[in-house]
Amino acid sequence: AVVSTQSTGGIVKLVDEYGGGSFLVNFSNFYLEYAKHHICSIVRERFGPKSHRIFSIVMAKKMIEQKQVAELALIPYKDAKELLYTLYTENFLEIQELHRTPDFSPLRTFYLFNVPLEKLTLKLLSVCYKAICNLMAIRKDNLNENSRLVDKSLRADASTLAATQQGIAPDQLEDMLTSSEKQQLGSCMRIVKRLDLGEINILDSILALTHFGNNQSVR
Numbered sequence: 001a002v003v004s005t006q007s008t009g010g011i012v013k014l015v016d017e018y019g020g021g022s023f024l025v026n027f028s029n030f031y032l033e034y035a036k037h038h039i040c041s042i043v044r045e046r047f048g049p050k051s052h053r054i055f056s057i058v059m060a061k062k063m064i065e066q067k068q069v070a071e072l073a074l075i076p077y078k079d080a081k082e083l084l085y086t087l088y089t090e091n092f093l094e095i096q097e098l099h100r101t102p103d104f105s106p107l108r109t110f111y112l113f114n115v116p117l118e119k120l121t122l123k124l125l126s127v128c129y130k131a132i133c134n135l136m137a138i139r140k141d142n143l144n145e146n147s148r149l150v151d152k153s154l155r156a157d158a159s160t161l162a163a164t165q166q167g168i169a170p171d172q173l174e175d176m177l178t179s180s181e182k183q184q185l186g187s188c189m190r191i192v193k194r195l196d197l198g199e200i201n202i203l204d205s206i207l208a209l210t211h212f213g214n215n216q217s218v219r
Helices: 027-047 049-061 066-073 077-089 117-145 147-165 179-218
Strands: 012-016 022-025 094-099 109-114
Touching: 027 049, 027 077, 027 117, 027 179, 049 066, 049 077, 066 077, 066 109, 117 147, 117 179, 147 179
Parallel strands: none
Antiparallel strands: 012 022, 094 109
């Protein structure tokens, strides 16, 4: 299959067709598309699928009028207007005024929406850092509140391991945790697991946004 620059978002480019072909990977474009993917995911999560569609169109077109957005997104004009201005007030979009006459009349002015990608990246990075700090604090508090049970569970695991090494079956050992303690500990560990997964997802976004920001600063 032929790999075109357009079909890969400019990430992979065929530079020589001789001997099966040689390809060039553009990491600047890779980090750009990687960051865009994560930002679009954040928009979908926070504002919903219609806003995601609108945001993706504005990002692809770079500069676009409100009416064109509604037409391309196949969304009623009124709904598109509300969604656009929600994204604008949340600083996911900016508006650039293009005056057709020297009197700056609003009736003769184009209002073009665009995605301020570099500003948005810095804003989202700040949000991600705050979110991950909050998750770490919640996890720490949760483990501190249940520290006695966590320590007791670790001692029980150590005793079971030592007994197994001595040839004693685990079911012959006295259970160190009551059923209510097991239930409470299980609830604590489920919360910790969810918090860990949340941290991983946020770190993935931080990685994407940081690489894009670093790449932009090098240019």
